[in-house]
Amino acid sequence: MSTTSEAPAVASDAGRPTAGKLSIVMFSGTADKFIPLGILSQAAAAMGMEVQVFVTGFALRGFTKVRQDLPFAAEFAAMAPALAEGMAAQHVDTWDVMLRQAKELGAEIHACSAMCAVMGLTMADFNDLIDDIVGAASFLQMAEHGETLFI
Amino acid sequence: MSTTSEAPAVASDAGRPTAGKLSIVMFSGTADKFIPLGILSQAAAAMGMEVQVFVTGFALRGFTKVRQDLPFAAEFAAMAPALAEGMAAQHVDTWDVMLRQAKELGAEIHACSAMCAVMGLTMADFNDLIDDIVGAASFLQMAEHGETLFI
Amino acid sequence: MSTTSEAPAVASDAGRPTAGKLSIVMFSGTADKFIPLGILSQAAAAMGMEVQVFVTGFALRGFTKVRQDLPFAAEFAAMAPALAEGMAAQHVDTWDVMLRQAKELGAEIHACSAMCAVMGLTMADFNDLIDDIVGAASFLQMAEHGETLFI
Numbered sequence: 001m002s003t004t005s006e007a008p009a010v011a012s013d014a015g016r017p018t019a020g021k022l023s024i025v026m027f028s029g030t031a032d033k034f035i036p037l038g039i040l041s042q043a044a045a046a047m048g049m050e051v052q053v054f055v056t057g058f059a060l061r062g063f064t065k066v067r068q069d070l071p072f073a074a075e076f077a078a079m080a081p082a083l084a085e086g087m088a089a090q091h092v093d094t095w096d097v098m099l100r101q102a103k104e105l106g107a108e109i110h111a112c113s114a115m116c117a118v119m120g121l122t123m124a125d126f127n128d129l130i131d132d133i134v135g136a137a138s139f140l141q142m143a144e145h146g147e148t149l150f151i
Numbered sequence: 152m153s154t155t156s157e158a159p160a161v162a163s164d165a166g167r168p169t170a171g172k173l174s175i176v177m178f179s180g181t182a183d184k185f186i187p188l189g190i191l192s193q194a195a196a197a198m199g200m201e202v203q204v205f206v207t208g209f210a211l212r213g214f215t216k217v218r219q220d221l222p223f224a225a226e227f228a229a230m231a232p233a234l235a236e237g238m239a240a241q242h243v244d245t246w247d248v249m250l251r252q253a254k255e256l257g258a259e260i261h262a263c264s265a266m267c268a269v270m271g272l273t274m275a276d277f278n279d280l281i282d283d284i285v286g287a288a289s290f291l292q293m294a295e296h297g298e299t300l301f302i
Numbered sequence: 303m304s305t306t307s308e309a310p311a312v313a314s315d316a317g318r319p320t321a322g323k324l325s326i327v328m329f330s331g332t333a334d335k336f337i338p339l340g341i342l343s344q345a346a347a348a349m350g351m352e353v354q355v356f357v358t359g360f361a362l363r364g365f366t367k368v369r370q371d372l373p374f375a376a377e378f379a380a381m382a383p384a385l386a387e388g389m390a391a392q393h394v395d396t397w398d399v400m401l402r403q404a405k406e407l408g409a410e411i412h413a414c415s416a417m418c419a420v421m422g423l424t425m426a427d428f429n430d431l432i433d434d435i436v437g438a439a440s441f442l443q444m445a446e447h448g449e450t451l452f453i
Contacts, residue, residue, distance in 0.1 A: 020295045025451065027338050030377050036178050036207060036301070039265060043287035056338060058378050071377040075181050075222040076209050086269035114341060118388035136345035143449055144322045147294055149176065149301040150338070150451040171446045187329050187358060187452070190416060194438035226332050226373040227360050237420035298445055300327065300452035 019048040021146025023139070029058025031070040031080070033151050035087075038098030040149070045105035050146070053099075054139040055130070056112035059151075060119060062096075063111070065127050099129055108142075110134045170199035172297025174290070180209025182221040182231070184302050186238075189249030191300070196256035201297070204250075205290040206281070207263035210302075211270060213247075214262070216278050250280055261285045261293075321350035323448025325441070331360025333372040333382070335453050337389075340400030342451070347407035352448070355401075356441040357432070358414035361453075362421060364398075365413070367429050401431055412436045412444075 022044040026037055037053070045051045061068045072080040087094075093101070103109065111126060111133045123133060173195040177188055188204070196202045212219045223231040238245075244252070254260065262277060262284045274284060324346040328339055339355070347353045363370045374382040389396075395403070405411065413428060413435045425435060 020291075022291065023449075025338065025342070027335075027453075032208065033178075036176065039207075039263075039287050040176070040291070044291055047288050047291060049291065056341075057334065058375075058381070073209075074225040074376040079209070083269065086271065090265075090268045092265060092269055112341075114392075114394060117392045118385065118394060120388065136341050137349050140322075140324065140342070140346055140349060140351065140449075146449075147174075147291075147297075147299040148449040148451060149299060150453050151178075151301050171442075173442065183359065184329075187327065190358075190414075190438050191327070191442070195442055198439050198442060200442065224360075225376040230360070234420065237422065241416075241419045243416060243420060298325075298442075298448075298450040300450060302329075302452050 019050075020044075021050040021052070021143070023052040023143035023146055023148040024054070025139070025148070025150045026053055026055045026059045027057040028151055029061050029070060030073045032073045032076065032083075033059075034062055034070065034095035037151055038093070038095030038102075041102040041107055042093075042098040042105075045102040045107045051102055051105075051107035052139065052142045052146075053107065053109040054112060054134075054136075054143075055109060056115045060111060060115060060121060063109075063126050063130050064121070065125060096129065103129065110139060110142075112136065112139075170201075171195075172201040172203070172294075174203040174294035174297055174299040175205070176290070176299070176301045177204055177206045177210045178208040179302055180212050180221060181224045183224045183227065183234075184210075185213055185221065185246040188302055189244070189246030189253075192253040192258055193244075193249040193256075196253040196258045202253055202256075202258035203290065203293045203297075204258065204260045205263060205285075205287075205294075206260060207266045211262060211266060211272060214260075214277050214281050215272070216276060247280065254280065259293075261290060263287065263290075321352075322346075323352040323354070323445075325354040325445035325448055325450040326356070327441070327450070327452045328355055328357045328361040329359040330453055331363050331372060332375045334375045334378065334385075335361075336364055336372065336397040339453055340395070340397030340404075343404040343409055344395075344400040347404040347409045353404055353407075353409035354441065354444045354448075355409065355411045356414060356436075356438075356445075357411060358417045358438075362413060362417060362423060365411075365428050365432050366423070367427060398431065405431065410444075412441060414438065414441075 041051050108131050111130050113133050113135045192202050259282050262281050264284050264286045343353050410433050413432050415435050415437045
């Protein structure tokens with residue numbers, strides 16, 4: 001997007017890409033919530049949208065090198081096996097595969113510095129899905145002028 | 152919305168309706184979360200906002216012709232009866248009545264194609280609250296330049 | 303940002319502060335979800351963003367004068383003590399302290415009128431974190447043209 005002195009209105013829009021931006025605060029650490037994280041991130045990135053994910057709280061457990069067991073939402077735990085079967089039968093990629101595809105299309109995934117400190121996690125603990133560790137303020141700045149979801 | 156040559160600013164706002172837009176990804180399938188879905192959709196539609204709802208995950212169970220039991224959030228299940236009593240006493244409509252009112256005011260409700268495939272659901276399985284089955288990319292496009300919530 | 307008569311597009315932006323706006327629908331009443339409420343509100347207010355919080359559902363229980371026990375997310379209840387220890391060790395403020403800091407920087411916290419009626423709550427029941435009781439339509443109007451999260 002080129003801005004000129006004749007187009008102050010565009011300049012005021014502070015870099016909003018024409019294809020839009022999707023930002024996601026990924027807080028919930030139950031296995032089911034990682035599915036929409038993968039689907040929405042992948043779909044948005046494939047559309048050419050900027051995608052910014054901020055991982056915090058128990059969701060950080062989904063991104064450690066040492067695999068941790070992600071519990072399923074308590075209310076639907078009995079339906080988890082059927083859901084997994086349905087996803088496999090429909091050849092729906094797992095959430096981490098979708099997230100990796102999103103990253104190949106430009107998505108960025110940040111870990112929350114405050115919660116990393118609280119949970120004793122550093123970059124050395126995360127797999128390569130995590131790009132960096134940033135503060136909430138930095139993320140809020142990245143998220144401006146787009147759609148922002150809290151999952 | 153009528154735009155004139157005297158109002159270039161409106162034209163620059165890229166089709167955002169003056170009354171705004173509320174988009175909701177409805178993922179959580181617990182009974183309690185359907186209450187804010189109804190209240191926010193109805194309030195937004197009554198204000199003249201465009202309302203787009205994208206139903207996915209276990210929330211799809213709330214829209215089938217064959218009524219399915221929606222579990223209450225595990226942590227607050229003991230308070231569910233008191234909440235239902237309070238809503239009845241205050242004549243607060245149930246969530247599906249509020250959603251129907253929102254639809255009469257123009258709200259649209261879409262089912263997520265990927266999760267419909269995974270759960271083996273087609274349009275024939277849904278009641279008339281569901282308008283159509285669309286992909287995540289289509290929804291993200293509808294949601295652009297508005298407020299978007301993940302419930 | 304200085305606006306001049308040559309920049310009508312800026313005028314069309316209807317009062318959006320240059321530093322942006324963060325609005326939060328606080329619905330979930332589990333203790334863990336109050337942490338991101340505090341962190342995000344405090345960070346946004348410290349950045350000079352307008353912050354509007356709309357408290358509804360079981361989250362209203364976190365703002366009453368008479369302290370109520372907030373349950374932890376069922377799936378992670380076993381990890382609650384370790385999380386609390388980590389927060390204390392890192393000197394992370396509790397959510398209500400962070401929210402109070404946000405308020406000192408201009409954040410506003412509103413209680414949902416419909417749910418207050420359903421739960422039999424009036425202003426007399428709330429502590430001083432709650433500024434007023436408003437309807438969903440009023441909140442949606444406050445939230446326009448910013449980032450809006452549903453927690």
